[in-house]
Amino acid sequence: MVEYSDLECPYCARASRLLDELPLRRVFRHFPVVSKHPRARVLAVAAEAAALQGAFWDMHDSLMADQGHLDDPHLWERCERLGLDVHRFESDRRSGALATRVDRDFRSGIRAGVTSTPTLFVDGVAHSGVPDAAVLALLAE
Numbered sequence: 001m002v003e004y005s006d007l008e009c010p011y012c013a014r015a016s017r018l019l020d021e022l023p024l025r026r027v028f029r030h031f032p033v034v035s036k037h038p039r040a041r042v043l044a045v046a047a048e049a050a051a052l053q054g055a056f057w058d059m060h061d062s063l064m065a066d067q068g069h070l071d072d073p074h075l076w077e078r079c080e081r082l083g084l085d086v087h088r089f090e091s092d093r094r095s096g097a098l099a100t101r102v103d104r105d106f107r108s109g110i111r112a113g114v115t116s117t118p119t120l121f122v123d124g125v126a127h128s129g130v131p132d133a134a135v136l137a138l139l140a141e
Contacts, residue, residue, distance in 0.1 A: 001139060002027045002121040004109045007044055008037035013064040015118040015130045020061075022139050028060070030105040031117050039070050044102040046075055049093035053084045 003019070003026050005012040019026060030047075032040030043063055050059035062078050063070065079086045092098060109119070113126060120127045120135065127135045 001025070002029060004029045004031040004105075004112075004114045004117060004119040004121075006031055006033050006037055006040045006117040007047060007060065007063045008040040008067060008070060009033065009117045010067060011130050012118045013067055015120075016060075016064045018131055018136060019139070022136065024139055028056075029109060030102045031109045031114055031119070032102065032106065033117055041099075041102060043070060044105075045098045046089075046093055048098040048101055049089050050079070050082065050084060052092050052098075053088065055082050055084055058082050 001019075001024055003015075005016070005028065007030075030044040032044050034041050047056055047059045047063065050056055059078065059082065062082065066074075076086050076089075079089045112121070114128075116128050118128075118130065120131060120139075122135070122138055131139070
């Protein structure tokens with residue numbers, strides 16, 4: 001399953017909690033909707049910086065679990081809790097390469113027809129919004 005998501009989106013957080021319960025392989029793609037979520041792109045780059053230290057899903061889960069604390073001091077606290085090198089995180093986060101990766105994900109979502117988050121692609125079919133019981137059953141197969 002390919003998942004286009006925004007790390008500041010409360011619907012994406014709800015969807016993530018539901019998806020965590022399923023035995024499936026999730027391919028995550030960033031789709032920051034900055035018009036609604038001004039820190040979404042910054043958070044996407046931060047998650048990619050954590051990924052360089054092997055902690056993408058840990059950072060993802062931490063951000064989704066507490067979307068009320070997303071400014072830089074809270075990101076640094078998250079890094080410390082996750083055992084990341086904060087200085088490396090900051091250096092990586094400020095590099096252009098990670099922003100380029102996030103932008104590439106976003107453009108791929110546009111090309112795929114994503115218009116809102118979350119959007120899940122299951123067997124090539126798009127399912128927008130928090131997955132309902134039918135989508136969850138399909139994913140559980």
